[in-house]
Amino acid sequence: MSTPHSASGHMPGAAEITAVPAGAWRQACLDANARGERFGGLFARRSASGPAQLRAVFSTPGSERLITCDATERTVETIVDTIPAAGWDEREAHDLHGINFTGHEPLRPLLDHHAPLAAWTVPTVGDDVHQVAVGPIHAGVIESGHFRFHVVGELILHLDVRLFYKRRGLETAATGRSLGEGIAYAQRACAACAVTNTVAYAQACEAALGLEPDDHLRRARTVLLELERVYNHLNDISAICAGVGFAAGVMAYAALKERAQRLNERLAWHRFLFDTVAVGRSAISLDSREAADARRELAAIRREHEAVWRQLGFVTSLQQRLEGVAALSAADAERFGAVGPAARASGLPHDHRLHSPRLHYGGFTAAVSDVASGDVAARTNQRALELRQSLELLDELLTRPLEHGTVRRRGGETRTAVGRVESPRGVTVCVIEREGDRLGALHLRTGSYANWPVLAHTVVGELMPDFPLINKSFELCYACTDR
Amino acid sequence: MFVLLNHLQRLRRDTPRAPDRRRGSLAVRHVDAGSCNGCEHELTAATNPFYDLQQYGLNIVASPRHADVLLITGAITTRMAGPLRTAYESMPEPRLVAALGDCALGCNLLGDQAELAGPLETILPVDLRIPGCPPTPKAIAEALTAALHRPSSSGHSSGLIR
Ligand code: SF4
Numbered sequence: 001m002s003t004p005h006s007a008s009g010h011m012p013g014a015a016e017i018t019a020v021p022a023g024a025w026r027q028a029c030l031d032a033n034a035r036g037e038r039f040g041g042l043f044a045r046r047s048a049s050g051p052a053q054l055r056a057v058f059s060t061p062g063s064e065r066l067i068t069c070d071a072t073e074r075t076v077e078t079i080v081d082t083i084p085a086a087g088w089d090e091r092e093a094h095d096l097h098g099i100n101f102t103g104h105e106p107l108r109p110l111l112d113h114h115a116p117l118a119a120w121t122v123p124t125v126g127d128d129v130h131q132v133a134v135g136p137i138h139a140g141v142i143e144s145g146h147f148r149f150h151v152v153g154e155l156i157l158h159l160d161v162r163l164f165y166k167r168r169g170l171e172t173a174a175t176g177r178s179l180g181e182g183i184a185y186a187q188r189a190c191a192a193c194a195v196t197n198t199v200a201y202a203q204a205c206e207a208a209l210g211l212e213p214d215d216h217l218r219r220a221r222t223v224l225l226e227l228e229r230v231y232n233h234l235n236d237i238s239a240i241c242a243g244v245g246f247a248a249g250v251m252a253y254a255a256l257k258e259r260a261q262r263l264n265e266r267l268a269w270h271r272f273l274f275d276t277v278a279v280g281r282s283a284i285s286l287d288s289r290e291a292a293d294a295r296r297e298l299a300a301i302r303r304e305h306e307a308v309w310r311q312l313g314f315v316t317s318l319q320q321r322l323e324g325v326a327a328l329s330a331a332d333a334e335r336f337g338a339v340g341p342a343a344r345a346s347g348l349p350h351d352h353r354l355h356s357p358r359l360h361y362g363g364f365t366a367a368v369s370d371v372a373s374g375d376v377a378a379r380t381n382q383r384a385l386e387l388r389q390s391l392e393l394l395d396e397l398l399t400r401p402l403e404h405g406t407v408r409r410r411g412g413e414t415r416t417a418v419g420r421v422e423s424p425r426g427v428t429v430c431v432i433e434r435e436g437d438r439l440g441a442l443h444l445r446t447g448s449y450a451n452w453p454v455l456a457h458t459v460v461g462e463l464m465p466d467f468p469l470i471n472k473s474f475e476l477c478y479a480c481t482d483r
Numbered sequence: 484m485f486v487l488l489n490h491l492q493r494l495r496r497d498t499p500r501a502p503d504r505r506r507g508s509l510a511v512r513h514v515d516a517g518s519c520n521g522c523e524h525e526l527t528a529a530t531n532p533f534y535d536l537q538q539y540g541l542n543i544v545a546s547p548r549h550a551d552v553l554l555i556t557g558a559i560t561t562r563m564a565g566p567l568r569t570a571y572e573s574m575p576e577p578r579l580v581a582a583l584g585d586c587a588l589g590c591n592l593l594g595d596q597a598e599l600a601g602p603l604e605t606i607l608p609v610d611l612r613i614p615g616c617p618p619t620p621k622a623i624a625e626a627l628t629a630a631l632h633r634p635s636s637s638g639h640s641s642g643l644i645r
Contacts, residue, residue, distance in 0.1 A: 272521055
């Protein structure tokens, strides 16, 4: 049934293409799933002539597969019954390209903001059931997005999440640009994941060009990724404290995040590490003095974090607000395709850093706590656990200076390739299709995109006033979901 | 808890205070009209103990109805142009509009024209421009404190508003 017509196999990131007719789409996806390949996104792309083309990414730790088909009748069979993680992807492909997924019923609008309320929300009926609409403009300094809570009193029965208010069409705009120019679009998708998104993009381009990074480049990118993780985790712990109104914790971690970002600026001239990643080379180097300075500052951040964290442990009113709230079971985390710290807090040991030969993570083990209870407390603790791990990794990585890295030829060129990087919120998948030295298509499926539906599932049965806290415990980006 | 508060107090003591703390205050309402979230991070950072925006009388408020300044971030997406106008129309007069970051200023915009509503200037009258990608918290704090004492587009000195 599936006809692999290009099998480059050995080059990490080069995708094996399984082209199927529309009628065999579902079976090809289910076969990949049954072989243990993990779903990593589904999207459609316009083609200059002919019908829209569908793509689904499946991967094992060492291989990438792209299942492709021409949606000739604009209809294929759904895969959500077996792979619920594809729910948002199918709704997006429908809204953007008019593709119908038979069996996915009702196929609710996700990006189509003109749809009437009844079309995109799940009907809930019963005594005292009512809806609470929040956003798109929120009360704090928060990204824009709309939530519709179906509640009885304060109890949440269901949540419909409508994002994509911030949709800038970055992927469409990047199409037709040179591979080198395209990285700006991946970066601008999201400041907080800028390094992750650009490394994933660069990896995809390099794989398509048959290039692999040398050791300097691997190390430089790993340092940048971990610096990004450090300031994000500090930010997220601060945000969780804000979720329960614990101001001392908010400010202590905000101050730590500030220190981490000032370090970013010292090392890479930018507080969010913008423009530090490029296709085929590294845009950062550190001499031994700078590396030693960074290690000292990171050690100071670690000491201060440990001291503040210990104090937080004594604040019973804070701890009791976190425990038992919005528990996500390991089974649901797996079923809905949860990723990142949120998945690991539920006991899933997935961390793409384990399988990143194009980065410098030798000897890495995923941090999973023995009390992976999946609640807000577990997600908070998971961040602290991974923060320490990142600080240790950086300490080790910076014992030597960082020299300018480059790439070397490893294999042949391919048209399609995948980059996959663990962000502070979970694995991010970047697919590129080349047309010569131009981008034929770009697709970015970030950790946040994977986790939004998981969040919506997790809040069911919780209290509405706890939503900000639960939301912060996932701390998902709107920007890189909307793109 | 005690140790934590002590720690924050020390941080506050060691951070240089603003030399000039003039009187007045501004209530700021933020609207994300299609940002990459960098500008939001830095606006929030401007309230951290290192910059402490509140000490200048600058407060971020929950509703445009409470606000003197509408602070806008991001390329203006077609989907956010409507809510943005609604927020502006809900504000009491006199009011200021501030563009935070290069996107809101219309510089180096990336994105698909079909998804973007056009520069902020064509949608609302912009009084205050804070450039940068993103502007640093220091730049944000400085620009907003300067706004405390500058006349608004409607001729009032904004520092006298509240
Ligand atoms: S100005 Fe820069 S940081 Fe601000 S929203 Fe635009 S791209 Fe992001």
